[in-house]
Amino acid sequence: MEITETVHRRPAEERTRDTLERLTAERDVWVSTAHPEHGPHQVPLWFVWDGRAVWMCTGAGSATVRNVRAESRVRLSLPDTFDVVLIQGEAECFPDQEVPEAAARAFADKFGWDPRGEEGSFVYVRVAPRTVRAWRGEPELRERVVMREGMWVTQTQTQAS
Template sequence: METTGPVRRPTAERARDALARLTTGRDVWVSTAHPDHGPHQVPLWFLWDGRAVWLCTSATSATVRNVRTEPRVRLALPDTFDVVLLQGEAECFPAQEVPRDAADAFADKFGWDPRADEGTYLYLRVTPETVRAWRGEPELRGRVIMRDGTWLDQQEP
């Protein structure tokens, strides 16, 4: 019996699949870097609001320290077969300054409201500039599905 590998999806389908994973996903790997201390990677819960990814972490975390020095971040959904990588700049919001709709949606999704917790938390909003998505080697070519903050939905050649 002969098996076939993954079928190469058009850009529009990859974008739809990536958006579905962003909408339903729970965890994302967050990669930051500091010019003196190098790279740092940590898994965090995330919320996709349709335009940006919202994260929340301790205000004293290495992630926050790095973002304050170098706001460029990379996010990776945790599946090595169905890769979705987002790249953008993170903005910091103290819990008392985060937009209410984002904080409420985050609390609803996870059953935890950092605004009510005793710790000091910071929300990070990452608006993607670039998104890459691929399933296996056949999709490496054309893996960019968002460029300069705009989803690419034209048909591939």
């Protein structure tokens, strides 16, 4: 497959805006976890972005939940290999009956499915980003970090001025 579109380098503000739009609009994210004894695990899950964190939901007995409970550092990626968004952060588990109502409602509203009403146990996983990298093609590789230490780079630049 040949890419004929010309790629321009977006400024950090535009990459941040585009990333936030995708986090709001996309429905699937790849979740990468690891366990000291069982090794790495990667799975696609539905997600909701609440403006500060990514919320996902999966079975209470899943490898994702087992891994997050053993090692909270995770990596998430949106499913596009040209318009890349990678998120590194800390994950926290919330049993389905203890999840904050706003997160559960946002998830149910987006997907038309409320795991809290299902048989079996589910766990909501919240990931607060610490680092976000976003780039489209080689021209943006050098300045791909749009969030560092939980702060959007454009906010850091504004506060430093």
